[in-house]
Amino acid sequence: MPQLSLGARVRKSPFFDRAVGAGAASFTVYNHMYMPTGYGDPLGEYWRLIEGVSMWDVGCERQVEISGPDADKLVRYLTPRDLGKIQPGQGRYVPICNAAGTLINDPVLLPLEDGRYWFSIADSDMLLWAQGIALAGGYDVSVSEPEVSPLAIQGPKAMEVAEALFGGWVRELKYFAFRETQLEGIPLVVARSGWSKQGGVELYLCDGAKGGSLWDLVAEAGKPFDIAPGCPNGIERIESGLISLGTDTDETANPFEMGLGKYVSLDREDDFAGKVALGEVANQGVRRRFVGFHISGERLQSGSQHRWKLLHKNKCVGFISAAAFSPRVKSGAGGNIGVGLVEAELAEEGQRLFTESEAGTREVTVTALPFDLSGRIERS
Amino acid sequence: MPQLSLGARVRKSPFFDRAVGAGAASFTVYNHMYMPTGYGDPLGEYWRLIEGVSMWDVGCERQVEISGPDADKLVRYLTPRDLGKIQPGQGRYVPICNAAGTLINDPVLLPLEDGRYWFSIADSDMLLWAQGIALAGGYDVSVSEPEVSPLAIQGPKAMEVAEALFGGWVRELKYFAFRETQLEGIPLVVARSGWSKQGGVELYLCDGAKGGSLWDLVAEAGKPFDIAPGCPNGIERIESGLISLGTDTDETANPFEMGLGKYVSLDREDDFAGKVALGEVANQGVRRRFVGFHISGERLQSGSQHRWKLLHKNKCVGFISAAAFSPRVKSGAGGNIGVGLVEAELAEEGQRLFTESEAGTREVTVTALPFDLSGRIERS
Secondary structure: OOEEOOOOOOEOOOOHHHHHHOOOOEEEEEOOEEEEEEOOOHHHHHHHHHHOOEEEEOOOOOEEEEEOOOHHHHHHHHOOOOOOOOOOOEOEEOOEEOOOOOEEEOOEEEEEEOOEEEEEOOOOOHHHHHHHHHHHHOOOOEEEOOOOEEEEEEOOOHHHHHHHHHOHHHHHOOOOEEEEEEEOOEEEEEEOOOOOOOOEEEEEEOOHHHHHHHHHHHHHHHHHHOOEEEOOOHHHHHHHOOOOOOOOOOOOOOOOOOOOHHHOOOOOOOOOOOHHHHHHHHHHOOOEEEEEEEEOOOOOOOOOOOOEEEEEOOEEEEEEEEEEEOOOOOOOOOOEEEEEEEEHHHOOOOOEEEEEEOOEEEEEEEEOOOOOOOOOOOOO | OOEEOOOOOOEOOOOHHHHHHOOOOEEEEEOOEEEEEEOOOHHHHHHHHHHOOEEEEOOOOOEEEEEOOOHHHHHHHHOOOOOOOOOOOEOEEOOEEOOOOOEEEOOEEEEEEOOEEEEEOOOOOHHHHHHHHHHHHOOOOEEEOOOOEEEEEEOOOHHHHHHHHHOHHHHHOOOOEEEEEEEOOEEEEEEOOOOOOOOEEEEEEOOHHHHHHHHHHHHHHHHHHOOEEEOOOHHHHHHHOOOOOOOOOOOOOOOOOOOOHHHOOOOOOOOOOOHHHHHHHHHHOOOEEEEEEEEOOOOOOOOOOOOEEEEEOOEEEEEEEEEEEOOOOOOOOOOEEEEEEEEHHHOOOOOEEEEEEOOEEEEEEEEOOOOOOOOOOOOO
């Protein structure tokens, strides 16, 4: 791996120093902020997420705050999802599309109160998109990025840690529900969410000066459960079929292709960004589909470093956007798995293709997402 | 330095493999793309830029292309600069502000032909800003990011390399002027520009598959001039007072504060993004100014890793956004220099302040930009 140079252009999260102190060995940049990607033990970090509990510096999940008299109107315009009755305290996953219907972010919307919302965003400047629409559309709103940085607690034991920190009410939160609270004087929003399918919470830190204190409180409360620092996990997210914006999506990917059609309400009476283009996609049918792949050959020693072309009859028919070895997925081909976009007519379960991996050409087989984990194999 | 993990979310430029092959040791992420930041010899790379010629993978300087019937109207709306008569082939530096008057990008505008423009952007998704304005403002335009990636040739011998590649006409280009051309079948835009004050050109590669070929042609033509790979240089840019968006600017920095007031034409009759807010700033006067600093104490061993607070009478009065040791700047305090934003009343030449550097508290003295290089000292 190359080295990552540090400078002020890329921001440090409030948890950065603690993460480095805890041994964060590698980083990426996400929303103009450093995000830890590993603490030196990839399989150990994977199993801790699958079987125990892990704490993540995901301060780079930035918030776009929209407030003011027209906030409700703008929020509804920004997503193809029909929000219906909005209940403060109940978040939702909301695709965001541009005029061409291309997915440009896939945040969680947190309605804080009437007229004030956060979009907790993936890696693109949705702030500028929302500000541009607000300005040119004449919306009476304020659109800003508050100093709010999430710390995630994920894994099957995450809710035990959360209960130790906050008490029993936290277990009552439905998925994507949240509550504003304090922890030893630290202002937080606690949400039942996180970028894994292993369960847990995200603590939205609302005072950037208190990142170290929050980190320490979580580490202490998690000790009985053997908590340790980890990161959004490249293996688990492939197994679970979670979308990584910018990895899995390209400059034309739309929600229908990505399997998010249920969040596009073309029958809404009000207008929304991308409505016309998405209507055309719905009429014509999708060209590509986001699916899983079993990948043949030797066990992959690390995650893929770039997209791998998919080939069928010597023609490029799509790409694998991420691939890794999964210790849990059993398949004829071993545990190498991936996700990606492939031409719709080649997206059926069992379809065989080839891919140009970093380790040479390999045969792949299309499968549905999430991956079947019923044939769980031994830890290795 | 920590390690940088690689994955498909962050893009590789067409020159990535060549840069790695040439020894690129560290990278940052810029516009969702890896950018080399060093080849292992910081001072050697600095002196090659100052005295010779250097070639840079700056493929991360992405283009926002605006075309269509309303392209001219939208381009003018996007910048506070009065573009007057636009001449295809003559680029301009154009600040971009949001409705609050905050600087959100500072690209070079390249008018390719009537009704087709590129903004060659700094590190923010100006694509989404322009698309948002276009959609909500009802502009009849297409706004996209073409697959165009610049390779820079910079330094006092850069024009000799450029002439060897393209012939004598390239020397006739005025600053920011450009021409579409081909080099051994590789489609290019050649512009007299680059993120240094040492002169040179940028070759906008218009066929992403030909990055390796272009790299090799430049390396070969540059051999007689001892060309070698380098990067946008943190020392030289501080000496020259070049703005680094996101490093030097924060969530409220406006063009007046950054010394870009001459690019804000409040007397324009047509509207532009940020006009009202910038008018208020002009009326009230700026709160802060972007200036240089001489920094006392031991020679800085590396560039600053984050912003350093500026203190005056124990009060925070601004920040140094980047600091480094300059071998060319002579000052009472040695060659440590920096740039940053400080409260306007403390921005006068000679003002003394303190800063909390990574190496402890240091005294600093305000100076004008660019730095005075007349007392050039020996190479060390």
